[in-house]
Amino acid sequence: MSGKQYLKNQIPVLLINLFGMLTLALFLLASGNPFPTVLFLSGIWLVVFTAYVTVAFHMHKKRLGKLLAMAKQLEERYLIPEIMPVPDQANERVFYQMMKMAEKSMLEKIGEVQRERKEYKEYIEQWIHEVKTPITAMKLLCENSRENNRTPFTRDLLAELEHINQLTERALYYARSEHTEKDYSVREIKLSDVVHGAIADHKYLLRQSNMVITMDDMETNVYTDDKWVRFILSQLISNAVKYRTKHPALHFSTVKTNDKVVLSVTDNGIGIPQSDLPRIFEKGFTGENGRTGQNATGIGLYLCKRLCDKLGIGLTACPEDQGTTIALTFQMNDFVTGVQD
Numbered sequence: 001m002s003g004k005q006y007l008k009n010q011i012p013v014l015l016i017n018l019f020g021m022l023t024l025a026l027f028l029l030a031s032g033n034p035f036p037t038v039l040f041l042s043g044i045w046l047v048v049f050t051a052y053v054t055v056a057f058h059m060h061k062k063r064l065g066k067l068l069a070m071a072k073q074l075e076e077r078y079l080i081p082e083i084m085p086v087p088d089q090a091n092e093r094v095f096y097q098m099m100k101m102a103e104k105s106m107l108e109k110i111g112e113v114q115r116e117r118k119e120y121k122e123y124i125e126q127w128i129h130e131v132k133t134p135i136t137a138m139k140l141l142c143e144n145s146r147e148n149n150r151t152p153f154t155r156d157l158l159a160e161l162e163h164i165n166q167l168t169e170r171a172l173y174y175a176r177s178e179h180t181e182k183d184y185s186v187r188e189i190k191l192s193d194v195v196h197g198a199i200a201d202h203k204y205l206l207r208q209s210n211m212v213i214t215m216d217d218m219e220t221n222v223y224t225d226d227k228w229v230r231f232i233l234s235q236l237i238s239n240a241v242k243y244r245t246k247h248p249a250l251h252f253s254t255v256k257t258n259d260k261v262v263l264s265v266t267d268n269g270i271g272i273p274q275s276d277l278p279r280i281f282e283k284g285f286t287g288e289n290g291r292t293g294q295n296a297t298g299i300g301l302y303l304c305k306r307l308c309d310k311l312g313i314g315l316t317a318c319p320e321d322q323g324t325t326i327a328l329t330f331q332m333n334d335f336v337t338g339v340q341d
Helices: 003-009 011-030 035-073 077-083 090-148 152-182 191-201 203-208 226-242 300-311 334-340
Strands: 187-190 212-215 221-224 249-256 260-267 313-319 324-331
Touching: 003 011, 003 035, 011 035, 035 077, 077 090, 090 152, 152 203, 152 226, 152 300, 187 191, 187 226, 191 203, 191 212, 191 226, 191 260, 203 226, 221 226, 221 324, 226 260, 226 300, 226 324, 300 313
Parallel strands: 212 249
Antiparallel strands: 187 221, 249 260, 260 324, 313 324
16 A cells, blocks of 8 residues: 555545644634744644654555465465454444455355265266266177177277267266375386286277387386376377378387486377477367367366376477387385385
């Protein structure tokens, strides 16, 4: 609050004091008092009033500055009435009561939204679990019929069912991503087992796209949640299939140092433009390639990044001469390294 603004708010008080000072001066002059005496009394009035206004301004500014600092420190600033002192002045108490009413209304609205959000999330999770049953049943029917009569139709149908299953898995993991700590189990796992599992989840899509899979020897163990890492790899494999070239290939490799293990997934697809790299992990960002008929949602890599952050896994993307390399970095502390050695 500036001094100019404060004086503007005090205009009625200034006018009243000015009127009172002039009235007193005229009364004293009419009563026969000498002019120097009248001038002296008017000067005292002016000095006292100026001192009062100055002190009141600084005290008011200090109090408001303290309230503003308290509000900036709050994450939920609508809770400011809970920490601010009850004002002494009657007019300020009215605004204080209005803030308390607004706070109560906000808390009620937030509670209502949270309840609705929880119910919707529970419904989505239940629906996904239910819809996975007919997907699995149709997949089994197609696989059984394919053993007796292998046709391109059943192979294509299995690939599409696999795609649908991956989309439902993505929705389920997205719904659970806010509370990852409630649904993960960190233990020692073999990276090769997780990679083979993710490839098996996409075997029909990979076969349909004629994807060539190569993998280095990776007898490396890490401590993490195999289910979540498998899901992250599934998203990377799906992207490799979606943005493939005429002769698609996918390569898995690992590099181990004293304090970390890096799992790299390299494809020879259409790649990521340099201009898109800083934003590929943002929610809803589809980039240049996603706007060219690929039906991208901008959720896959965002979800991978979010889960990696929750699990303490580094996630980076590096464009190659042809294609892209996505690297997952697993940290190895001294205790884990000693156990493995």
